[in-house]
Amino acid sequence: MAAPGKIRIERLAWSDPPLADLAMTKGTMRLTRSLTSGLSRGALDPPGTFWGVGDRGPNIKPKDAVARYGLTALAAATAIDGAKVMPLPTAGPSVARFRIDGDAVVLEEALPLRTPDGAAISGLPLPLAEQENEPALALDGQPLGCNPRGADSEGIACLPDGRMWIAEEYGPSLLLVDRSGTVLRRCVPHGTSAAFAGSGMEIAETIDPLALVRKLNRGFEALALSPDGTTLYTAFQSPLSHPDRAAHQQSDLVRIWALDPADGSLQAEYAYPLDPPETFQRDCELGPVARDDVKVSELAMLGDGSMLVLERVTQSTKLYHVRPDAGRALPPEWRDPARRPTLEQLGAAGLRAAGVPVLAKHLVLSTDDHSEIGCDLEGLIALDPTTLLLASDSDYGTEGAVTGFWRVVLPEPLWA
Numbered sequence: 001m002a003a004p005g006k007i008r009i010e011r012l013a014w015s016d017p018p019l020a021d022l023a024m025t026k027g028t029m030r031l032t033r034s035l036t037s038g039l040s041r042g043a044l045d046p047p048g049t050f051w052g053v054g055d056r057g058p059n060i061k062p063k064d065a066v067a068r069y070g071l072t073a074l075a076a077a078t079a080i081d082g083a084k085v086m087p088l089p090t091a092g093p094s095v096a097r098f099r100i101d102g103d104a105v106v107l108e109e110a111l112p113l114r115t116p117d118g119a120a121i122s123g124l125p126l127p128l129a130e131q132e133n134e135p136a137l138a139l140d141g142q143p144l145g146c147n148p149r150g151a152d153s154e155g156i157a158c159l160p161d162g163r164m165w166i167a168e169e170y171g172p173s174l175l176l177v178d179r180s181g182t183v184l185r186r187c188v189p190h191g192t193s194a195a196f197a198g199s200g201m202e203i204a205e206t207i208d209p210l211a212l213v214r215k216l217n218r219g220f221e222a223l224a225l226s227p228d229g230t231t232l233y234t235a236f237q238s239p240l241s242h243p244d245r246a247a248h249q250q251s252d253l254v255r256i257w258a259l260d261p262a263d264g265s266l267q268a269e270y271a272y273p274l275d276p277p278e279t280f281q282r283d284c285e286l287g288p289v290a291r292d293d294v295k296v297s298e299l300a301m302l303g304d305g306s307m308l309v310l311e312r313v314t315q316s317t318k319l320y321h322v323r324p325d326a327g328r329a330l331p332p333e334w335r336d337p338a339r340r341p342t343l344e345q346l347g348a349a350g351l352r353a354a355g356v357p358v359l360a361k362h363l364v365l366s367t368d369d370h371s372e373i374g375c376d377l378e379g380l381i382a383l384d385p386t387t388l389l390l391a392s393d394s395d396y397g398t399e400g401a402v403t404g405f406w407r408v409v410l411p412e413p414l415w416a
Contacts, residue, residue, distance in 0.1 A: 007365065008409040009372055013104035016394055016403050019058070022087055022139075025070035029087060029398060031058050033110060035096040036391035036403055038167070038223060038298060039379035042158035048100040049108070050381055050389070053166055056123030056152040057091045058396035059084040062137065068399060073141040082134040082216040087398070089136070089144055092123040093153040095164065095181050100389070105405045111181030113166075115149065115200035121183060122147040126170045128195045132216040132241075134170075148199040151175060154378075155223030155298070157232060159261065165223060167234050172211050172219030174234075174264045187264035208257075208266040210337055215241045215248045224299040224307060225261060232261040233307065233324065235272065235296045242342045251344040252276075253351070254296050256309075256359070258324065268329040271358045272296065272309060273348040275318065281368040282315035282375075289313055298380040300388070304415035308364065308388075310380050316368050317377040319388070320361035321414065328357045365408065374404045385413035 016032035037055045045051075060068075062077035065085045077083050096110040113121035125134045127146040136144040153175070155167035163184070166175040171192070176185040188196060189207040196203045211219070214236055221237035239251035258268040274296075277289040298310035306323045334343050334356075343351065351358050365388075367373040379391030388408040394401045 005411050007370065007411060009370055010103065010407045011372065012100070012405040012407055014403060014405050016397065017107065017110070019091060019396065020088055025072070027069065029069060031088060031091075032394060032397040032402070033094070034058075034394045034396040034403065035094060035107075035110060036379040037153065037393055038155040039381045039389065039391060040156045040158045040164070040224070041381055042162060042164075043160050044162045045097075050098050050100075051156055051158055051164065052096045052098060052379060052391070053153050053156040054094050054096070055154055055393070056093060056150075057086060058088045058398055059086050059123070059136075060395070060398040061085070064399060065139075071139060073139075074137065077135075077137055077141055080135055082132070083137055084134060085137045085139060086123065086144060087139055089122075089124065089138070090120075092121050093151055095156065095166070095177060100383075113151070113153070113175070113177065113181050113183060115183055117200050119149065119200050121151050122149045123152065124150045126150045126195055128171070128192060128212075130192060131212045131214070134217055148196045149201070152217075152219075154221045154237075155234065157223040157225040159225065160229050165225075165232060165261070165264075167220035167223040169214070169217060169219030169221065169237070171207070172214055172236075173207060174220070174259075204263065206263045206265045208335060210240070210242070210335060213240050213242045213337075215239070215245065218248075218295070221295070221297055222299040222310070224301040226301060226305055227303055228305075229261065231267070232259040232264070233257070233299055233301070234259060235299055235309070237295045237297065238292065239344045242337075242344045243340070247342060247344040249292050250347070252291065252347050253343055253358075255343070256299070256324065258329070266335065268326070269335065270324050270328055271330055271343060271348070271351060271356070272322065273358050273361070275311060277313070280313045280316035283313040286315065297378045300380045300382050302382055302415045303385065306415065308380060308382070308414075309361065310377060312377060315375045316366070317373070317375075318366045319364040319380070321364050322359045322361045324359065328359055330356065364410070364414070373406050376401065382414065383407075385415050386410045
């Protein structure tokens with residue numbers, strides 16, 4: 001155990017499996033597997049085993065592709081909001097099973113997500129006219145279009161029977177997946193099933209339509225199941241663009257939804273307050289940090305029904321302890337899309353002034369105090385009451401990053 005008052009941190013040994021080497025105008029893009037956008041533990045697995053999910057597949061911003069690899073054909077795309085270059089568009093999202101072996105993490109199996117008939121889940125955006133869309137581009141700047149099987153998977157939660165829910169940003173939607181990586185059902189926002197025609201998946205319109213006003217590339221980002229299996233929690237990455245992008249940009253509230261784990265329907269919601277951007281020290285040392293840069297990247301359930309929220313920019317990450325008790329749930333009228341002002345427009349101060357509950361949060365760890373922990377953290381699980389596992393997202397190595405795993409031992413248990 002760690003000494004009283006001290007946090008002990010150990011980086012675990014790990015090497016990203018290679019995926020492909022692509023020759024570029026300047027050098028080589030060495031792609032590796034990326035499998036840690038979200039982490040979860042399953043009741044059917046032995047101690048030390050956990051699951052991860054990777055996002056849409058290798059992608060890079062046009063400006064970074066031009067600067068790092070000399071892909072001048074993408075220069076015009078640098079002005080397109082949300083555009084992503086997908087250098088290997090056939091490589092879509094996967095789930096993976098890992099095992100902690102002493103001071104190392106071992107990959108036991110990586111499973112590409114597939115439909116029941118064997119078609120690969122794509123990382124391309126969805127053909128959803130109801131929302132902001134993310135243009136996907138080939139290396140030569142040509143548009144790659146959309147795909148009704150598209151998913152940008154970011155969160156994972158293991159069910160007691162071994163199946164898994166996966167949260168993705170595009171829809172946003174939920175994918176029910178078995179232990180072979182087969183998608184058994186996709187739960188999508190009400191009124192959008194036509195966009196998934198021909199996907200080869202069972203489609204169920206069970207997601208509250210308010211999810212459609214997620215900001216570009218900021219949909220369902222995190223997922224966790226309560227210890228008793230009765231509640232599935234998901235967090236949006238950022239404040240919603242509700243009623244418009246201006247509300248998103250100025251808001252400091254992220255919605256955490258409590259869903260029915262049987263079908264993904266909305267049962268309750270909570271307002272999570274984001275920290276001021278100037279409090280993320282490492283990022284501020286590199287340049288200005290905007291309100292919009294602060295986001296939620298992971299939820300981790302604890303044994304007493306409370307949870308950890310992973311809040312970050314890029315370099316700096318904070319872990320906060322919250323309790324989504326019934327008394328902290330928002331009144332149902334805040335789900336009404338016609339309500340004005342919206343939760344996002346009021347912000348945390350406005351809600352508190354109106355007597356509306358906001359989640360209380362307590363800091364467990366800030367990486368600004370622990371330089372040995374790296375950046376781009378997206379995966380988090382509790383291994384026991386005093387031990388956490390953190391994982392970074394390598395973005396498939398498109399910019400030379402590697403996945404990191406850190407075991408964190410806390411001086412006091414998070415639950416009894």
